[in-house]
Amino acid sequence: MGKQPAAIIGVGQTHHRAKREDVSMAGLCREAIDRALLDANMTLDDIDAIVVGKAPDLFEGVMMPELFLAEALGAAGKPLLRVHTAGSVGGSTAIVASSLVQAGVHKRVLTVAYEKQSESNAMWALSVPLPFNMPVHAGAGGYFAPHVRSYIRRSQAPTHVGAIVAAKDRHNALRNPYAHLHNEGTTVESVLASQMLWDPIRYDETCPSSDGACALVIVDEDTATSSPNPAWIHGTVMRSEATTAAERDQVNPQAGRDAAAALWKQAGITSPIDEIDAAEIYVPFSWFEPMWLENLGFAAEGEGWKLTEAGETAMGGRIPVNCSGGVLSSNPIGASGMLRFGEAALQVRGAAGEHQVDGARKALGHAYGGGSQFFAMWVVGADKPTS
Numbered sequence: 001m002g003k004q005p006a007a008i009i010g011v012g013q014t015h016h017r018a019k020r021e022d023v024s025m026a027g028l029c030r031e032a033i034d035r036a037l038l039d040a041n042m043t044l045d046d047i048d049a050i051v052v053g054k055a056p057d058l059f060e061g062v063m064m065p066e067l068f069l070a071e072a073l074g075a076a077g078k079p080l081l082r083v084h085t086a087g088s089v090g091g092s093t094a095i096v097a098s099s100l101v102q103a104g105v106h107k108r109v110l111t112v113a114y115e116k117q118s119e120s121n122a123m124w125a126l127s128v129p130l131p132f133n134m135p136v137h138a139g140a141g142g143y144f145a146p147h148v149r150s151y152i153r154r155s156q157a158p159t160h161v162g163a164i165v166a167a168k169d170r171h172n173a174l175r176n177p178y179a180h181l182h183n184e185g186t187t188v189e190s191v192l193a194s195q196m197l198w199d200p201i202r203y204d205e206t207c208p209s210s211d212g213a214c215a216l217v218i219v220d221e222d223t224a225t226s227s228p229n230p231a232w233i234h235g236t237v238m239r240s241e242a243t244t245a246a247e248r249d250q251v252n253p254q255a256g257r258d259a260a261a262a263l264w265k266q267a268g269i270t271s272p273i274d275e276i277d278a279a280e281i282y283v284p285f286s287w288f289e290p291m292w293l294e295n296l297g298f299a300a301e302g303e304g305w306k307l308t309e310a311g312e313t314a315m316g317g318r319i320p321v322n323c324s325g326g327v328l329s330s331n332p333i334g335a336s337g338m339l340r341f342g343e344a345a346l347q348v349r350g351a352a353g354e355h356q357v358d359g360a361r362k363a364l365g366h367a368y369g370g371g372s373q374f375f376a377m378w379v380v381g382a383d384k385p386t387s
């Protein structure tokens with residue numbers, strides 16, 4: 001038996017900030033959950049199961065937080081499942097939740113992902129000393145900077161392309177009331193003038209460290225059909241690869257390419273750039289936009305930066321990317337993948353507010369994590385898939 005149809009009928013997120021000192025971890029999750037349930041016109045009593053995700057426990061120093069969070073998540077008396085795939089976890093958590101509906105196990109699943117990074121220091125938590133390596137990298141920026149340098153060398157991209165992405169995403173975030181950064185007047189010039197952190201990644205080309213959460217209500221066909229504007233799931237894919245294998249291409253990882261090819265096939269898409277109306281792609285450092293455009297097949301290898309430079313990834317372009325402001329404007333790591341998935345759902349439901357792409361019918365949500373070793377992605381659509 002194939003997968004049963006499933007759809008997202010509720011999307012909720014918190015206001016993201018550097019420090020959400022006004023709420024506990026449980027309160028942060030409930031803020032997102034309550035908004036998602038309100039959107040779905042449901043209460044916790046209507047929910048059959050809860051799937052929670054967050055990035056590594058060492059980010060907050062709370063081991064197995066699902067134990068103490070169970071009651072606040074509304075899971076008492078219900079199945080509760082935790083997912084972990086590093087930074088991609090928000091995406092894979094949503095996919096596990098949707099799988100429970102598509103497999104016919106549950107009809108109404110609530111999924112939530114969060115990170116309260118202010119409770120610890122994620123940058124140093126990510127500065128993991130590796131055996132037989134010089135201890136030269138600080139944080140994810142230090143880890144990914146050599147991959148960005150490699151991309152620039154391989155693609156011959158002009159060095160201002162990263163600044164174009166940053167200025168665009170910070171501009172988009174001004175239209176998203178939930179975004180962490182609302183920096184007026186960010187321009188390509190101001191980004192290029194900002195401090196170099198991890199060469200070639202500048203301060204303004206870096207995501208912030210955020211507190212935040214996202215929640216989705218995913219339901220079966222009957223429940224979705226009686227909802228006013230469901231976002232139907234057209235395809236879901238996860239792929240992994242080894243972290244440190246010598247043959248890895250970390251600029252254009254095989255797992256990401258394989259996942260994208262499988263996703264487009266599942267969703268019946270033959271030309272992603274022509275058929276996807278809005279893309280929410282996990283871009284924590286600006287150069288990952290052109291890198292992932294290639295990895296996902298929106299552009300040929302070495303050509304992704306040309307789409308960015310030509311303005312095709314801006315609102316109104318051929319493939320608007322991160323109209324919400326993206327990870328560059330809010331990065332509660334564990335929640336960031338689910339935010340991408342949820343924002344894609346909002347676009348096809350016509351519910352993205354001021355950052356809505358006019359007439360969006362199909363959208364991509366994408367997440368990656370670990371050392372670019374975990375990928376999770378989905379395509380959602382305004383119409384129920386035909387097969």
Ligand SMILES: CC(=O)SCCNC(=O)CCNC(=O)[C@H](O)C(C)(C)COP(=O)(O)OP(=O)(O)OC[C@H]1O[C@@H](n2cnc3c(N)ncnc32)[C@H](O)[C@@H]1OP(=O)(O)O
Pocket residue numbers: 018019087088122123139140141180181203204205206207208209284331333336368369370
């Ligand atoms: C798969 C992945 O997700 S990989 C990415 C993982 N995440 C990261 O690596 C996080 C990268 N970012 C950082 O490490 C930090 O935000 C830094 C180094 C850029 C800045 O550090 P700090 O200045 O100590 O930031 P801190 O969190 O204390 O925030 C201080 C202020 O700067 C702002 N801020 C933080 N980062 C940025 C940024 N990149 N651009 C603009 N403003 C920023 C905050 O909003 C805060 O403003 P507020 O006081 O008005 O609330």
